[in-house]
Amino acid sequence: MRRLPVYLLLDTSGSMRGERIEAVKNGLQVLVSKLRQDPFALESVWISIITFDREVKQVLPLTALESLQLPEITTPESGPTNMGAALELLCTKLDTEVIKGNDTQKGDWRPLLFLMTDGKPSDLAAFREVVPKIKGKNLAGLIACAAGAEAQDSFLKELTDTVVHLDTADSSTLMSFFKWVSASIGTGNKSVGTTEEIQLPPPPAEVHVII
Amino acid sequence: MGMKKPHEYIEALLTHKWEPVPGRQRSLFDAFVEEEHIRQAVEQIYHSQTIIVESWKERSLIDDILQKHIVLPNGKVNKPYQFRLDKDALGLQELGDYEWGIPEGLGIAYDESTGTLSGTPQVQGEHQLTLLFRLNMHAADKPFTEKKVHLVVNPDPKSLWQNLPSDETDKYWQPDQAALTLPFGNKKLVIASKRGRSHAHEGKFRDDSFGGFFDEEKGWGIIAVADGAGSAKYSRKGANIACSAAVDSFKELLAGEKLAALEETIKGYLASQDEENQKKVSAQFIEQLGKLAFSAQGRIRQEAQENGTDIKDFATTLIFALVKKYAEGYVISSFWVGDGGIGIYQAASGEAIVLGTPDSGEFAGQTRFLTMADIFANSAYVNRIRFKVVPDFTALILMTDGLTDPKFQTDANLQKAEIWQQLWNDLGGSNDDSCKVDFNAAPAEVQNALLSWLDFWSPGNHDDRTIAILY
Helix, strand or coil, rough: CEEEEEEEEECCCCHHHHHHHHHHHHHHHHHHHHHHHHHHHHHHEEEEEEECCCCEEEEEEEEEEHHCCCCHHHHHHHCCCCHHHEEEEHHHHHHHHHHCCCCCCCCCCCCCEEEEEECCCCCCCCCCCCHHHCCCCCCCCEEEEEEEECCHHHHHHCCCCCCEECCCHHHHHHHHHHHHHHHHHHCCCCCCCCCCCCCCCCCEEEEEEEC | CCCCHHHHHHHHHHHCCCCCCCHHHHHHHHHHHHCCCHHHHHHHHHHHHHHHHHHHHHHHHHHHHHHHHCCCCCCECCCEEEEEHHHHHHHHCCCCCEEEECCCCCCCCCCCCCCEEEEECCCCCCEEEEEEEEEEECCCCCCCEEEEEEEEEEHHHHHCCCCCCCCCCCCCCCCEEEEEEECCCCCEEEEEEEHHHHHHHHCCCEEEEEEEEEEECEEEEEEEEEECCCCCCCHHHHHHHHHHHHHHHHHHHHHHHHHHHHHHHHHHHCCCCHHHHHHHHHHHEEEEEEHHHHHHHHHHHHHHHHHHCCCCCCEEEEEEEEEEECCCEEEEEEEEEEEEEEEEECCCCCCECCCCCCCCCCCCCCCCCCCCCHHHHHHHHHHHEEEECCCCCCEEEEEEEHHHHHHHHHHHHCCCHHHHHHHHHHHHCCCCCCCCCCCCCCCCHHHHHHHCCCCCCCCCCCCCEEEECCC
């Protein structure tokens, strides 16, 4: 069976503490329940969650949607946003968890990456060093989301052309973002050429695409 | 405290609460502790301490269990479920008797004798089960404590697929399924094509196409299948043009002057299969099939230009084969770009001759398309053309990846005769649904049976499916 690996990189730095992280958790719940109603996703989607604050953790290794149970997600009181280190960990995971096709084994679908932050990378040097590596991973889609007023689009634009901005990082806006993510994952099942990116569904009103 | 002897305990108590027993009153103290009402008072203190300690212990152990994250593996509707609480693995050594409270109608039950939760879940969703438990230290009549535990039951994916019609008013609409049957000299051709569940679910179009033609007089026939790229918006038209253009150009070839040269080199080769004749016939096939494929690309480019769009929007794969029977056997020549597969299967010997290799990338769904500019650059297409002479065959099969993915899984398997044999047996009814295509039946019946056969279930494989069989 061919898998569609989906990596979620979530900012859990101090600024996410409180309502925001609760909204993210609810969003993840909804994301998972919505995907479970999608027959393609139910048979193909595998999800991994990597959180980043001062520490970078893969809180959920790549797991089949069918057997997935959402992990505990916590935020520290304060501290930096080590986005660069998170992307570095992602590179390692892409190398070890994603199956490349060859003569005797069927490859996975090209992986999707969704990254969400309410700030900017604190480890800017590491971030800039890892960006070309990520671009070389031939992902089917790399969607970065800047949530809230303090989130800075410009750094995310260095990572990907697909940057969306949420004016506010409140529960309902984050929820509509996660619903959009679940709709986007449904489009991964496409026979695409080797370098083409997936086409995303139109985002809801609260989610602005940054050009 | 409870371990101390009564007089030690009382002495400590007095030291703590009053003042140490003076040495001169030692014998007075010894007599004091022996007094009945003092002994009883000490017993009472011991007893009260035990109650406090045991009560706290119980409270704390129960809380440990209540706070423990018990994970029930997710279930699935209509799929047998079984779970047994492993006390040691979960660190629940203090857990004593227990049973499970289960919402009515869920389809699973708790079997006390084996300690397992089992059954076949009937209701999808997130359910709340109750673990009713006592501690090991509890007596059997102690009331249970309740702990809520979640159980996720996934829906049966089969029940989720919708079958929405495609938009018939679209300028490039094509029916959600199509089939063809054609007399083909002393063989018969049947082709069946069905929209995949993933497309039906979203009301999208079937992106596969096919074509077939046999010229009675010249004895030549052509079979073509094509798979439009899921990511390209007009790929169904691309696939459709690819097949029809190949057929049209083939008809032109039969009507034109070039045919004589082709026939001549084939006859030369059949008479003497030496290296020189092989070179000649190869060159002919490369020229003629190359032209057919190139003209198909050209027709797609023309369509794109007329619509003011990019040829990429029409991205499609293409496999076609030209077949003619000679006294020496069947001459089969093919062109293949993209995924899917084409092979000649001989049931008696179990042999399969695969006419090329699929184009595939490191990730699933990656392939090359007829519509790519570099397909015909630097004679790269030469390796895409094959020819073969066989005395006879059971079936010449052309398929899109909607079939090769579930039936062959890997590129290596596509080269294995035993997998082709499995496919042939599968067509003959050796499958979960006992769905059989009887190739001895009337062509219309074969066509309908083949359409039904295409409905087979394979998790994760829900692409459009097209198969052409010359038998």
